[in-house]
Amino acid sequence: MCPHTPLCPDARDPDREAARTIISHPEQGWSLLCNGIVSFDDTGELLPDGDTIAPHRPTDLFGGRAVPAVRVVARQTPAA
Numbered sequence: 001m002c003p004h005t006p007l008c009p010d011a012r013d014p015d016r017e018a019a020r021t022i023i024s025h026p027e028q029g030w031s032l033l034c035n036g037i038v039s040f041d042d043t044g045e046l047l048p049d050g051d052t053i054a055p056h057r058p059t060d061l062f063g064g065r066a067v068p069a070v071r072v073v074a075r076q077t078p079a080a
Ligand SMILES: [Zn+2]
Pocket: 002, 003, 004, 007, 008, 019, 020, 034, 035
């Protein structure tokens, strides 16, 4: 449940990206928003129900051409 006032937008709302960030891992390229969305640096999103939203905004401009950010793939950590 969202503790914020006003409440953060729901994960299915058009303004879902306006939800507050509750966990941020910029070194890994993702953040967890209050509404359960995992937001990636390349503007892709993972919704709480497992749906994905492809990157939908340019993250860098080089020579007037959009260049997608490099997505860092998490390494699998061996079982302890
Ligand atoms: Zn919230």
